[in-house]
Amino acid sequence: MATNPSAGAERKPRDQARGGRDRSDRRDRRDSTEERPEDDLIDKLVHINRVAKVVKGGRRFAFAALVVVGDGKGRVGFGTGKAREVPEAIRKATEQAKREMIRVPLRDGRTLHHDIKGHFGAGRVILRAAPPGTGIIAGGPMRAVFETVGVQDIVCKCTGTTNPYNMVKATFEALTQVRSPAQVAAVRGLKRSELTARRDGAQAAAVGE
Template structure:
């Protein structure tokens, strides 16, 4: 994780993709990145490029432009929420103080970067990283103040 402009950066996924052309295969890369300030702001970005470093830089730039504010209530989320994106579904639940982040994969990274310290989450359906990140961000946007 890198810190820049007050935001911590985390690359969630890098994929090698190819396009079939008349002259053969054209190779490219896709990057999925998340940024957060650990104080209630988190954003995600996905981008494609011909090389890995450019794809990551573009994804981080998009993530900084897509930052959303998250309601954090005493180091946890204010209430339980269930959110879907495509075939992925995430259930985020508040947890008692000292529990830590009980979540797996990409969901854990998003929750950590937004600053939630005690939370429990469960991925249902597809565990696709892009779907998991989008589900989690949408669920955090839906959180209301208690």
């Protein structure tokens, strides 16, 4: 059976050209992925707990990490991770925190819109909006949450347990209840200007009394 050598010669360069184009496309996609900027997130390690398990031949140690992650502009999340090594536990906690971030409305980008209370287990927290220049007046675990979310002026009090896990969860439970004037006006069927006018009038009446 006779073969046509010219057909094979023509097919080979075309296959090579197709393969070269595929490789170039893959290279372009890889380069675009590498050049993609990552989210500018702030992560803070709140607590590290070491646990020892007694086994035959000695003790086996493990570590649990509590991490808070935020963008400093109203988004924040927390996560926990367990592993045999500290870096691995922190990595797991950070990934979980990034997956479970929430949005918190801020007034002027520095404080909360109103006072709020939160609780989780035996932990009770009170969050109060503060005027400019107050700073973050809060305990260690709560301070990490507000620094990552972007709050600059706030006064907080934690009553009950001092467990960092319960304190952070109670703080997040309170932050999920924060509502901006626009959200409240939408629920009441009013305009934001009408809502703020009522608030200003009520404050003026209280001062006059």
